[in-house]
Amino acid sequence: MSLTAASNIRLRAVCSFAALPCILMDDAGARAAGPLKAVVVGSSGGVGSALVKALLQGGTCTVHALSRSAAAPPAGAQGGRIDVTDETSVAAAAQRVGDQIDLVIVASGRLQGEGMSPERSFATLDADALARSFQVNAIGPALVAKHFLPRLPKDRSASFAVLSARVGSIEDNRLGGWYGYRASKAALNMLVRSLAVELARTRPLAVCVALHPGTVDTALSRPFQRNVAKGRLFTTAHAAERLLSVIERLEPKDSGGFYAYDGTRIPF
Numbered sequence: 492m493s494l495t496a497a498s499n500i501r502l503r504a505v506c507s508f509a510a511l512p513c514i515l516m517d518d519a520g521a522r523a524a525g526p527l528k529a530v531v532v533g534s535s536g537g538v539g540s541a542l543v544k545a546l547l548q549g550g551t552c553t554v555h556a557l558s559r560s561a562a563a564p565p566a567g568a569q570g571g572r573i574d575v576t577d578e579t580s581v582a583a584a585a586q587r588v589g590d591q592i593d594l595v596i597v598a599s600g601r602l603q604g605e606g607m608s609p610e611r612s613f614a615t616l617d618a619d620a621l622a623r624s625f626q627v628n629a630i631g632p633a634l635v636a637k638h639f640l641p642r643l644p645k646d647r648s649a650s651f652a653v654l655s656a657r658v659g660s661i662e663d664n665r666l667g668g669w670y671g672y673r674a675s676k677a678a679l680n681m682l683v684r685s686l687a688v689e690l691a692r693t694r695p696l697a698v699c700v701a702l703h704p705g706t707v708d709t710a711l712s713r714p715f716q717r718n719v720a721k722g723r724l725f726t727t728a729h730a731a732e733r734l735l736s737v738i739e740r741l742e743p744k745d746s747g748g749f750y751a752y753d754g755t756r757i758p759f
């Protein structure tokens with residue numbers, strides 16, 4: 492059965508991004524096999540590059556690895572350039588990837604560097620640094636959504652997942668500090684919720700969520716790993732595997748939520 496001929500049938504993907512062969516199944520049980528199209532934004536990062544590798548290992552996806560540097564992607568992936576703070580580059584990247592995208596993961600983000608550092612006190616708040624946090628961590632993913640969500644299929648399941656951070660939970664904030672990073676991730680979570688509400692109107696089978704990857708051993712977390720409890724610092728491969736497993740399990744009713752690497756819901 493051709494997918495385009497099935498616009499009046501609700502197709503459900505029962506494939507695994509990481510392991511199983513892809514099978515698209517409609518409510519009557521008819522099947523069509525085919526590779527999934529997956530996009531990782533921020534593929535040069537610790538978690539992003541591990542996600543690309545995990546998706547390639549599954550052998551079921553065409554993987555588009557997008558990064559600012561557009562460095563050569565791992566064998567098997569298609570590379571491309573994207574700077575989430577530059578809408579022209581986001582639009583061009585979406586155009587290159589094309590339509591019928593099954594999975595978009597936005598794994599870009601910044602905690603420090605390039606005029607930002609995690610603030611310990613309100614005495615150090617700096618307007619430019621705050622704006623930069625919002626530009627990279629909240630506005631950037633919103634622009635990715637603007638240009639990639641219209642390219643998700645309407646007649647079968649698809650996922651748009653953005654890496655947020657537990658410290659962006661307002662309810663969970665007991666330590667304070669990290670003003671720009673926390674606030675930009677909280678803003679990102681709100682953007683994801685609104686995107687999910689709107690997306691459901693045209694793509695009721697799609698899922699749009701914010702995910703917390705856990706504390707992962709990457710350049711981003713390295714300066715702050717001293718107090719991480721034993722066994723709580725994940726390798727990038729472990730984080731990628733957990734994140735893909737969460738994405739696979741989420742259903743349209745879960746869209747708009749904020750989930751940790753173990754699938755538990757994090758309060759906004």
Ligand SMILES: NC(=O)c1ccc[n+]([C@@H]2O[C@H](COP(=O)([O-])OP(=O)(O)OC[C@H]3O[C@@H](n4cnc5c(N)ncnc54)[C@H](OP(=O)(O)O)[C@@H]3O)[C@@H](O)[C@H]2O)c1
Binds near residue numbers: 533574599600656712
């Ligand atoms: N590691 C953790 O413990 C942890 C915990 C909670 C949440 N997170 C979140 O998980 C995500 C991935 O973090 P990570 O640990 O993998 O960090 P990372 O290794 O520092 O990777 C961050 C990635 O974001 C990219 N990026 C930054 N600015 C960008 C821009 N303007 N346009 C496109 N890409 C841009 C970087 O590209 P360049 O290489 O070009 O700079 C890099 O690929 C982030 O959203 C982070 O906030 C991480």
